[in-house]
Amino acid sequence: MNSPQTAAIQFARLMLLCTLIAAPLALASDAPPRIVNPSEPPNGVVYLDLDEQWRRGDEDDDLFFGLVVQALVGSDDNIYLLDIQLNEVLVLSPGGDLLRTIGREGEGPGEFRRAGDLLQTADGNLGVVQRFPGSIILLTPDGLPAGTILPGDPTTGGRDMLSGARAVADGVILSGAHMTRTDNGRMRRNFISLYGPDGIERTEYLGADDIQDFSAAGFNEIDLYFPGEGHWTVDGDGRLYVAAERNEYEITVYAPEGVAVSTFGREYVSWTRSKEILDRLDMRWKS
Numbered sequence: 303m304n305s306p307q308t309a310a311i312q313f314a315r316l317m318l319l320c321t322l323i324a325a326p327l328a329l330a331s332d333a334p335p336r337i338v339n340p341s342e343p344p345n346g347v348v349y350l351d352l353d354e355q356w357r358r359g360d361e362d363d364d365l366f367f368g369l370v371v372q373a374l375v376g377s378d379d380n381i382y383l384l385d386i387q388l389n390e391v392l393v394l395s396p397g398g399d400l401l402r403t404i405g406r407e408g409e410g411p412g413e414f415r416r417a418g419d420l421l422q423t424a425d426g427n428l429g430v431v432q433r434f435p436g437s438i439i440l441l442t443p444d445g446l447p448a449g450t451i452l453p454g455d456p457t458t459g460g461r462d463m464l465s466g467a468r469a470v471a472d473g474v475i476l477s478g479a480h481m482t483r484t485d486n487g488r489m490r491r492n493f494i495s496l497y498g499p500d501g502i503e504r505t506e507y508l509g510a511d512d513i514q515d516f517s518a519a520g521f522n523e524i525d526l527y528f529p530g531e532g533h534w535t536v537d538g539d540g541r542l543y544v545a546a547e548r549n550e551y552e553i554t555v556y557a558p559e560g561v562a563v564s565t566f567g568r569e570y571v572s573w574t575r576s577k578e579i580l581d582r583l584d585m586r587w588k589s
Contacts, residue, residue: 334554337566356398365400367392372420378443382428384420389413391420391428391441404445405430412447414439423469436464436478453478453501468536470558473498475507475542477530487514492528494544496560505560507542524548 359367368387376382380401381394389407394400406413419431423440427448430439440448453462453476464478473496480491490512496505510528527548534544540558552567575583 334562334564337564339566339568341568358394358398358400365392371418374420374422376422376428376443377426380443382420382422384417384430386417389415389417391430393443402445404428404441404443405439411450412439412441412445418464419466421467421469421474423474424471429467429469429474431464431467433465434463436462436476438464438467438474451497451499451501453497453503465531466534470496470536470540472496472540472558473504475536477534479512479530484513489513492530494530494534494542496558507556507560508544508546 357363358365367383368385370383370385370392372384374382379396381396381398383392383394385392389405390403391405392400393402393404404412407415409415414430414432416433417430418433421429421431421438423429426443428441428443429451430441431437432439436453438451438453440450442448451474453464462476462478462480464476466477468475475494475496477494478492480493482489482491492510492512493503493506494508495503496507498504508529512526512528529545534542536542541563542556543553544556545552546554549570549572550567551570552565554562555564555566557563
């Protein structure tokens, strides 16, 4: 029979072992729940036939488009089109009539260059996302300048580069990169983050460092992937949906405060490129 001291030692060892076993389980429980969907939709496929209501910008139309990259329906039901070639926003009525154009090329109030995205803020203003130097040029629906959001810190070697933006109740969710020069190239911190109206970063949902040495040749397509360029969106409640992994058919959902709350997707089968496609891509890269 064990002495009370021996029994106490064995009990302590048992409790330590249980703690060590439970610790990984506790960590695993912190991961967001994952929903795996079947490859075939369980409720079948629904095909919708779209009925065109009107068309603008064809050969017989007096309305000319340059290069429209973004369209949104505003809270006033008007349609706003960002034309990055003409550096303006066209405002159409719900019936397709041109009401006005707002914004223009330049660096003054209400002016922009190198635009890449368009959004409507919570107060009803329009925001034109200028890629670099990264900024959001704010306009009223009538075209009056309404200020500028300047994210990033210019003292670290330059303003941020922006690739996308969506308005939420507490500010704007932006994707882009903090750029910093190095001796042999540059360091880029890719991010998808919540910014306040003051341009200060509040929460980083997703981030990755990319260090590029200009004296080295070659690149790895997987290593360079970051979902900031069009691989994310925001719903009406401020939740962020992002395709975080290049080779995973999976979406991660973040709550407004920045916590991952769930993932969903299905098993992914990588597309096999033929030799013809690989040769064509190789020639494009070399040219």
